[in-house]
Amino acid sequence: MKIRLLNPGEQIPYDLLLSADPSIEVIGKYLDRNYTYVAEKEGRIAAVYILYPVEADIIEIKNIAVAEDCRNQGIGTALLVHAAGISRDSGYSKLIIGTADVSLSPLSLYQKNGFKISGVKKNFFVDNYPEPVFDDGERCVDMVMLEKNLL
Numbered sequence: 001m002k003i004r005l006l007n008p009g010e011q012i013p014y015d016l017l018l019s020a021d022p023s024i025e026v027i028g029k030y031l032d033r034n035y036t037y038v039a040e041k042e043g044r045i046a047a048v049y050i051l052y053p054v055e056a057d058i059i060e061i062k063n064i065a066v067a068e069d070c071r072n073q074g075i076g077t078a079l080l081v082h083a084a085g086i087s088r089d090s091g092y093s094k095l096i097i098g099t100a101d102v103s104l105s106p107l108s109l110y111q112k113n114g115f116k117i118s119g120v121k122k123n124f125f126v127d128n129y130p131e132p133v134f135d136d137g138e139r140c141v142d143m144v145m146l147e148k149n150l151l
Helices: 014-020 024-030 075-089 104-112 124-128
Strands: 002-005 035-041 044-054 058-066 094-100 115-122 143-148
Touching: 002 075, 014 024, 014 044, 014 058, 024 058, 035 075, 044 075, 058 075, 075 094, 075 104, 094 104, 104 143
Parallel strands: 058 094
Antiparallel strands: 002 035, 035 044, 044 058, 094 143, 115 143
16 A cells, blocks of 8 residues: 555545545635645555644644545554654644544544544534534534644
8 A cells, every 4th residue: 555645636536535524515625725645555546634734833634534445454544654754744743633523433543543632622513514414323513633742
């Protein structure tokens, strides 16, 4: 598997991004100022993540998604390790990520990779999405924020 920066003019893997964030409008809000990385496996894009600078020393993973047929193969962990390395090498001291309050699998993955819960954005999915958002049949309401110190 190879992880690389998406090239300028290369097609954005919206199918994968939409599997992690169901609103094209919300995705559009963070595509303007970001770094999009893709993981290629067997000649195709199998995963994607987006880094979004927040402050001079803080960068956020705004979206991370692995194709359904490539899950549970360590790709998510590889992306998190890659994101932390790229962020540290770029001078950031903190990497943050958010997930829905009902998204137990991503929450566990992030914590296993050194992220600590840092807060909750109340009613995030209610206030920022025109339609209800669900994960594994459960309605997403709050966003749980996690952070990882990179120094």
